[in-house]
Amino acid sequence: xxxxxxxxxxxxxxxxxTPRRRRRAAWVPYLPYLIPGAVAFVVVIGYPFAxxxxxxxxxxxGGMAPLRWNxxxxxxxxMDDAAFWTSFQNSIAMIVAxxxxxxxVGLILAAVLFDVLGxxxxxxxxxxxxxxxxxxxxxxxxxxxxxxxxxxxxxxxxLNVILRGVGxxxxxxxxxDPSTALPSVMLVLIWVQIGYPVVIFMSALQRVDxxxxxxxxxxxxxxxxxxxxxxIPQIRPETFVVTLxxxxxxxxxxxxxxxxxxxxxxxxxxxxxxxSYLNFFDKSKVGYGAxxxxxxxxxxxxxxxxxxxxxxxxxxxxxxxx
Amino acid sequence: xxxxxxxxxxxxxxxxxxxxxxxxxxxxARHKRGVGRWIVLALAVVVALLMLxxxxxxxxxxxxxxxxxxxxxxxxxxxxxxxxxxQNFWTRTNFxxxxxxxxxxxxxxxxxxxxxxxxxxxxxxxxxIKGRLWIVTLFLVxxxxxxxxxxxxxxxxxxxVGLSNSQCR
Numbered sequence: 001x002x003x004x005x006x007x008x009x010x011x012x013x014x015x016x017x018t019p020r021r022r023r024r025a026a027w028v029p030y031l032p033y034l035i036p037g038a039v040a041f042v043v044v045i046g047y048p049f050a051x052x053x054x055x056x057x058x059x060x061x062g063g064m065a066p067l068r069w070n071x072x073x074x075x076x077x078x079m080d081d082a083a084f085w086t087s088f089q090n091s092i093a094m095i096v097a098x099x100x101x102x103x104x105v106g107l108i109l110a111a112v113l114f115d116v117l118g119x120x121x122x123x124x125x126x127x128x129x130x131x132x133x134x135x136x137x138x139x140x141x142x143x144x145x146x147x148x149x150x151x152x153x154x155x156x157x158x159l160n161v162i163l164r165g166v167g168x169x170x171x172x173x174x175x176x177d178p179s180t181a182l183p184s185v186m187l188v189l190i191w192v193q194i195g196y197p198v199v200i201f202m203s204a205l206q207r208v209d210x211x212x213x214x215x216x217x218x219x220x221x222x223x224x225x226x227x228x229x230x231x232i233p234q235i236r237p238e239t240f241v242v243t244l245x246x247x248x249x250x251x252x253x254x255x256x257x258x259x260x261x262x263x264x265x266x267x268x269x270x271x272x273x274x275x276s277y278l279n280f281f282d283k284s285k286v287g288y289g290a291x292x293x294x295x296x297x298x299x300x301x302x303x304x305x306x307x308x309x310x311x312x313x314x315x316x317x318x319x320x321x322x
Numbered sequence: 323x324x325x326x327x328x329x330x331x332x333x334x335x336x337x338x339x340x341x342x343x344x345x346x347x348x349x350x351a352r353h354k355r356g357v358g359r360w361i362v363l364a365l366a367v368v369v370a371l372l373m374l375x376x377x378x379x380x381x382x383x384x385x386x387x388x389x390x391x392x393x394x395x396x397x398x399x400x401x402x403x404x405x406x407x408x409q410n411f412w413t414r415t416n417f418x419x420x421x422x423x424x425x426x427x428x429x430x431x432x433x434x435x436x437x438x439x440x441x442x443x444x445x446x447x448x449x450x451i452k453g454r455l456w457i458v459t460l461f462l463v464x465x466x467x468x469x470x471x472x473x474x475x476x477x478x479x480x481x482x483v484g485l486s487n488s489q490c491r
Contacts, residue, residue, distance in 0.1 A: 030449025
């Protein structure tokens with residue numbers, strides 16, 4: 001703060017001009033601090049992103065091959081591309097597996113851990129259980145993928161060994177069959193994802209005023225009523241954060257698909273990010289891949305803006321309600 | 323409990339603190355008698371075991387010899403501690419170098435990431451630069467970008483400056 005006055009030493013005498021000049025001079029000296037960040041941003045994000053949009057207007061096989069102007073042709077082709085639509089359909093499945101199920105299950109698990117087990121069996125029980133649920137989150141995605149690939153293997157996988165043990169003669173080829181691949185991937189993602197909402201919601205529950213629960217208990221509200229009337233509205237901000245971050249992550253998901261199925265079999269687990277990667281490095285259709293990536297970016301930003309808008313509206317309504 | 327009700331005109335403070343306690347105690351007693359809490363605990367433990375199962379299977383087989391694996395499958399408990407698999411992996415993939423790469427990259431990211439954030443945060447938070455909301459929004463959007471929207475130009479740039487496929491030492 002003292003720098004503000006230091007920055008404009010000559011102007012202190014004139015009363016009328018002082019405030020404006022002082023205010024301007026106050027933040028200008030800080031601008032150089034933004035330079036390293038701005039340079040890094042331009043080199044790593046701004047310029048590559050602009051180039052990606054630029055490439056999406058061309059037909060290009062990459063490398064030394066010539067760029068051939070295609071206008072919006074790549075985008076027009078996308079509209080007729082069944083694989084492109086499949087990939088976005090699968091994005092919805094990814095949202096179910098990474099946002100909807102983990103948030104709902106995480107909410108219940110967190111409430112049960114905090115409310116029932118933490119209170120009746122002591123904090124150590126709930127802490128150990130919470131750590132167990134969180135364990136898959138610290139596992140690198142490549143390790144998780146390889147591990148599950150091997151568990152779900154049709155011949156030697158642990159799951160099918162168990163299934164054969166209980167008498168199922170012909171257990172499915174989980175990741176190899178188009179009808180079971182997507183549900184299997186979703187299952188793995190749920191397993192990976194569930195710990196995150198549990199941890200966030202448990203810390204949120206610690207913030208909630210216990211007097212609310214005591215008052216509700218006095219009024220004879222059961223556990224479910226208290227959960228619905230107090231827990232859910234009180235931790236709404238955290239729910240929005242979890243929903244936003246997980247939805248963006250679900251739309252961007254690449255690693256688990258890459259290690260588990262590579263989009264197959266028969267495109268049954270194809271997602272937009274993997275489809276664009278496939279076009280870039282496998283099919284050498286760089287312009288087309290860039291178009292997929294650009295569309296994905298627009299979709300992510302639109303979805304994020306919608307979620308943030310909903311959050312703002314919910315907050316405003318809550319303020320008006322009081 | 324009876325003394326609380328016997329007090330003719332309890333102050334708001336007294337009722338506020340004592341009543342919930344007594345009701346809590348009552349509920350605690352009810353829950354301690356009932357089997358409900360044990361069922362909840364059992365369910366939570368079952369979920370925890372399901373989360374742990376893949377790890378258990380992984381560890382179980384990391385120390386199992388190939389012949390034992392092909393004979394007894396992935397679920398059997400190894401009869402002897404087989405360390406050759408881990409040792410082979412460690413030397414064959416030159417794992418120490420991989421580990422060092424990870425350490426090196428994380429250290430660089432930690433140091434330079436913090437430094438950049440520090441400088442930006444100083445300008446935005448302390449300097450209160452005009453248009454700071456837009457700068458923060460820009461960073462947020464940058465965080466949401468899919469890597470695929472950057473990867474090909476970055477790949478191309480790395481090739482052009484000769485960083486690609488070269489051991490930069």
